[in-house]
Amino acid sequence: MPHWTTLVAEKKQRQLQSIPQDWLVTPPPDSTLDVTSFPETCGLLNAREIEITNTSVDALLERLASAEWTAVEVTTAFSxxxxxxxxxxxCLTEIFVDRALARAAELDDYLKKTGKVVGPLHGLPISLKDQICIKGLETIMxxxxxxxxxxxKNAVLVDVLIxxxxxxxxxxxxxxxxxxxxSFNSVFGRTTNPYNRSLTSGGSSGGxxxxxxxxxxxxxxxSDIGGSIRIPSAFCGLYGLRPSYWAYSVPSVFGPMTNSLGGVKAFMKAVVxxxxxxxxxxxxxxxWDEDEYNxxxxxxxKDLCFAIMWNDGVVVPHPPIRRSLEITKAATPEGGPQSSTVQSDIWNAGSPEDFMxxxxxxxxxxxxxxELDDADPAVSGFRPQNGGITAYKLWQVQKLRQNIRKEYLDHWEATASETGTGRPVDAIIxxxxxxxxxxxxxxxYANYTTVWNSxxxxxxxxxxxxxxxxxDGQEPPHGFYDDFDKYVYEMYDPEKFKNAPVCLQxxxxxxxxxxxIKMTEIVDAALTATK
Structure with missing residues (x-):
């Protein structure tokens, strides 16, 4: 087996060769932090391609179905x-443009011959996290x-999407x-945030x-096992959805990430x-249940009631998060829950052995x-500090999780006496x-997302x-829950976080x-109306 650095060099070279060489551009210097406008000013995309890539999923699907835009030209533009x-x-790992264009041409040919679309996502280019297998490609993860x-073979979801x-x-x-x-690994390196490249894009779906x-x-x-859809969506200013799962443990679930809520709905409706x-x-x-959507x-x-969770009783959010909650509260009707260690105990069971x-x-x-430089792994977070737990202890943790779910269910039902609508709280913001x-x-710190996975x-x-x-200036120190809450407070500097998107869930x-999805549409519309 070649030394691992040789394997990396060979893989990176293959990745570079998969990029059409006339699509290479001269990127701005590292000192340029906000690069969101660069794709439209670099000269590679023509006006029609810029229009295509700025179009929402709903409108894309309509224009593809009507043959106003072909699947080939849409796929080319996004590629x-x-x-x-x-x-x-x-942000990329596997690049397979030729394969995608061949698929797009087949779709165009089918539409031309039959006058019908292949399915509800006809011609829509879709990117996938490097966890989802595609036949003939490496899944390096x-x-x-x-x-x-x-x-x-393809992952089932890939077959469904096709x-x-x-x-x-x-x-x-x-x-x-x-x-x-x-999002960082020894093969492809680090993905950065396009709004400010000194900041992370989140993970694990950071690409x-x-x-x-x-x-x-x-x-x-x-995919999302503790926030891996929602964290990068929030950090990058997107819409995203972590769907439910019924399994006994805490599995990774796939979900959509997109620039439009219509994209979230289109994906979920098509797949289910x-x-x-x-x-x-x-x-x-x-x-898909249309009554539930309505x-x-x-x-x-009518008279929706939302509970606002200002903090989780462990870490107080930074000023921009607090302001976004105030904005949302002002735009919508107002009606939090606690986190637990159950999720991390389930995650960590056997994971050190798996990694090794x-x-x-x-x-x-x-x-x-x-960290960009060598930091103390003991305080870096997200790596188990021991060998995990035994199978017996894992069973006990899963039993505890079931009990906690019952407690939360009872608590949610009990809010019917406080809402004034005769119903329990409709959702939590x-x-x-x-x-x-x-x-x-x-x-x-990911407990603001992991609690909902649990x-x-x-x-x-x-x-x-x-x-x-x-x-969003720094606020005076609050009564800190603990040293970590203080650490998060001291991390904040409005200049350091300049231009970063602020999202909620x-x-x-x-x-x-x-x-x-429907309630998020209502909240989003209310926010848009106040801007």
Whole structure:
């Protein structure tokens, strides 16, 4: 087996060769932090391609279905913009433009011959996190040890998306092991935030977040076991959805990340109506429910009552997060829950052994920190500090999780006496993190997202504003919960976080995806009306 650094060099060379050489541009210097405008000014995309890549998913699907735009030209436009995005923020892993264009041409030919679309996502380019297998491609997932391992079949979700007419065209960067809320590995390196490249794009779906923020993809698929869809969506100013899952443990679930809420709905409706439970025994048998989307269980949207969770009783959010909550409260009706260690105990059961076995093939080091320089791994977060727990203890933790879910259910039901609507609280609006996108290596707290994974509640991310150094100045010290709360407080500097997107999440009950999407649309429309 070649030394792991040789494998990395060879893989990086293959990646470079997969990029059409006439799509290479001269990126701005590292001192240019905000690169969001660069794709439209670099000269690579023509006016029509800029228009295509600035179009929402809903409108894209309409124009593709009417043949106003062909799948080939839409795929070409997003492929070019994705390549530009990659040169700016290092967001891609697998690039397979020729394969995507061949698929797009087949779709155009089918539409021309039959006058019908292949499916509800006909011609839509879709990017995928480097966790989702595509036949004939490597799925490295941040591990040097998985270079050269080619998938012999598609993941079920890829088959479903293709059946729906989508065009997979790139895959995106992740952290080694996936278990980080940032995106860095020894194969592809670090993905940065296009709004401020000194900040992280989040993780573990950080490549997706950065790519979509630069409009290099209209819709991407991330996965979420503790916030890996929601954190990068929040840090990059996107819409995203962590769907429910019914399983006993805490699995990773796939969900959409996009620049429009219409994209979230289009993805979810297309995938669930494709009956994925006939292809995957773990998929929930649940079609898209239009009554639920119309909020039949929530008074059909009349007099909605939202609970506002200002902080989680552990870490107080930074001023921009507080301001975004105030903005949202003012725009919508107002009606939090607690976190627990259950999620991390389940995660950590056996994970050190998993990491060790996987990396031992090539001898690549297990990354202990996302810091730019060497930091103390003991305070870097997100790596188990012991060997995990026994199977017996894992069973006890899972039993505790079930009890906690019952307690939260009872608490939610009891709010009916406080809302004034005769119903329990319709949804919870809360931070996605106590901060916006942090400097690299500083995102060390994910409980604002992990609690909902443990409870199996669907949660949607929506943008509210951006950091404003005038409006979001440092506040006087509060009564700190502990030293870590103080550490987060002292991290804040409005200039350091300049221009970062500020997003929140809306949380509903298990398997209420349609209602969560609709309520997020209502909140988003209310926010838009106040701008």
């Amino acid at each position: 070019k913009r994705a390549i530009v995005a990659h040169q700016l923020v290092n 941040g591990y040097v040890s998985w270079i050269g391992q080619y998938a012999d 059946e729906c007419g989508a065009v997979p065209f790139v895959r995106t960067n992740v952290p080694q092991t996936l278990m980080w809320p940032e 997706e977040g950065a790519l979509i923020a630069l409009k290099g993809s209209p819709l991407g698929v991330g 109506n494709a009956k994925p439970w006939l292809k995957d025994p773990l998929a929930v048998r649940k079609k 909020l039949a269980d929530h008074g059909y949207g 076995i996987t990396t031992s093939v090539t001898g690549e080091p297990i990354i202990s920190t996302m 809360c931070p996605a993190a106590p901060f916006v996108a942090t400097p690299h290596g500083k995102n060390k 409870l199996d509640y669907p949660a949607a991310i929506f943008p509210v504003t951006t950091v404003d150094s005038t409006l 809306l949380v509903g009950r298990t398997l209420e995806e349609e209602a969560v």
